Amino acid sequence: MTKADDSADLGRLEGVERVLERFRPAGPPAELRARILAAAPGAAQQRPRRRLAVWLWRAGVAAGLLAAVSLSLAADHISTRIAAQIGTGPPVWTQNAEQAAQLLDGDGWGRQYLAAALRAGPLRPGPAWPATGIKDDMLYLMRQTGAHDEQSAN
Amino acid sequence: MDDRPVTNGLPGPHDDLRLNLAEAYDACAEGLFRYAGILLADPAAAEEAVQQVFVKLAGSGRPRDIRAVAAYLRRAVRNECYRLLQRRSRDRQAGRQRALLVAVPNSTRPEVDEALRAALERAIKSLAPEQREVVHMKVYERMTFRQIAEATAVPLNTAASRYRYALLRLRELLGPYAEEQ
Secondary structure (H helix, E strand, C coil), X not given: CCXXXXXXXXXXXXXXXXXXXXXXXXXXXXXXXXXXXXXXCCHHHHHHHHHHHHHHHHHHHHHHHHHHHHHHHHHXXXXXXXXXXXXXXXXXXXXXXXXXXXXXXXXXXXXXXXXXXXXXXXXXXXXXXXXXXXXXXXXHHHHHHCHHHHHHHC | CCCXXXXXXXXXXXXXXXXXXXXXXXXXXXXXXXXXXXXXXXXXXXXXXXXXXXXXXXXXXXXXXXXXXXXXXXXXXXXXXXXXXXXXXXXXXXXXXXXXXXXXXXXXXXXCCHHHHHHHHHHHHHCCHHHHHHHHHHHHCCCCHHHHHHHHCCCHHHHHHHHHHHHHHHHHHHCHHHHHC
């Protein structure tokens, strides 16, 4: 087949395409939609079911977040309490300790010394604390840190 | 009736992606029905195919993304049509007589040529299903040969030659009608 034959052929085929384009395939009858929806039981409930699933999922996520935050707070609280009980937490700056710090030198090295002593552990509040008075507290502190022995030796 | 090109019902990028069955029907069924009608050359069988597929969709728990649903429906309708064609070849029965084609309103040619419509229907029905399919995709869905090849799982050259042979056959069957255009 030559190029001229091809062109003539294509031209004739365009005529067929124009005939086809004067028509279109018939659409579905109106009742098909109703028939399909009726034949698919539960189809009408699909959207509510989906929404329910979404809300259940959201509620689950919210409950999970709430549980995570609660557990985190509880864990912080427990670890703080345990740290205070075993003496590894921050120094517990009691009224006696404050008075002792004032007695030493107010805001200078004495306060730092006392804070270090408190952090060391034995000075935690509770039954171990000999609440007899400032002088006894000071002696107790100095004994705990070895300062009293040095002074006695001198 | 409007003269918009026939589409396969695929929604645009801003359409709601989560649809229920009714919405999936509204988005896709018209294009699928026209496609099935031409492929089967039988509107009544097309109705059956489309109905079967939508009912299966309702019970299948398929993904609700409409683009995925549209692609699924297209494949499912095609498979259903070929299943019906095989069954029909075994058990040939007289189909209910309904129009396969309707005229597109045209201001320059307001009259509907019933003789031409009937001749074209007869000619289309005489084509092989694969030829009818490619004619529908090319003429009524404005698909490229590459898209047709992908949709029908054949090489591009096969898609193009099926179309060419289909038009040659239609021209032969339409005779003077095709020459007049």
